[in-house]
Amino acid sequence: MSVEVKNLTKLFGSQRAVDNISFRVDKGQILGFLGPNGAGKSTTMKIATCYLPPSAGTILVNGYDVSEAPVAVRRQVGYLPEHNPLYLDMYVKEYLYFVGNLHGLKGKYLQTRIKEMVELCGLTVEQGKKIGSLSKGYRQRVGLAQALIHNPEVLILDEPTTGLDPNQIQEIRSLIKMVGQKKTVIFSTHIMQEVSAICDRVVIINRGTLAVDSTVSDLESLHKGEIHTIAEFESAIDAAVLQSIPHILGVETLPQHRYRLRSQPGKDIRSAVFGLAASHNWSLIGLRQEENSLEKIFQQLTS
16 A cells, blocks of 8 residues: 655646656655645645646556546545635534545444544544634644545645644644554645654655655764854854865855854864964854754755
């Protein structure tokens, strides 16, 4: 059971929203699907859920082609879009009954699934309320419940924790992690802590093209070699002189008289920067090493 993206391209007029990307996600994996705004994440997800047709290439969901077998694909997929479309005048259980019927669930089985989703998604207290009266966090839970009610093999979530408070975010993360033990999960996010906390793999796209397809641990290890040091001066200096420091790989000029110095793995250049500043009578007011976090890696790959 898997999702396989094969040479996928999507055009909107002359714009290539998605440009010949390929990757695969297997059952039991949670994939963090990352990229800056406008990178093509939501477009890819809409193609995977048969809301948009591809311009070239395809996506296979458990062996079913999104172009050739859209009905079979929809049976396999649970989808929570970025803007959670709910019927606000419906009650929670009424809405889940409605969605279950759309998926062909009937009778006792449907009632059992509604009960299970209410408990799984933490909706027990809210199940008798109208959706329009719920907070953003509980509406997201209703969205997850509708995505899961037909017990799909694949779960596709487009920024499921956007706008939630820290407690709600933690609860949704825990739910995704639990569901991901038995299903294929693809979710997009801008929160790098979520990737570290729950993902097995990460795919990063930038301007429609594939930038990274890697396990989280390999991605972090790959970029741990370089050391980044931020030097801050009282006034502007000649950045070219910083290139003379031993083991320097590059110098980036930042706002407010700050400079990012990239040095070779294991080479701490802070004492050399201090000595260079003293010899040129530069007023050095700050010197620190940056942690090479996933946020930093993301910036490097998508800048």
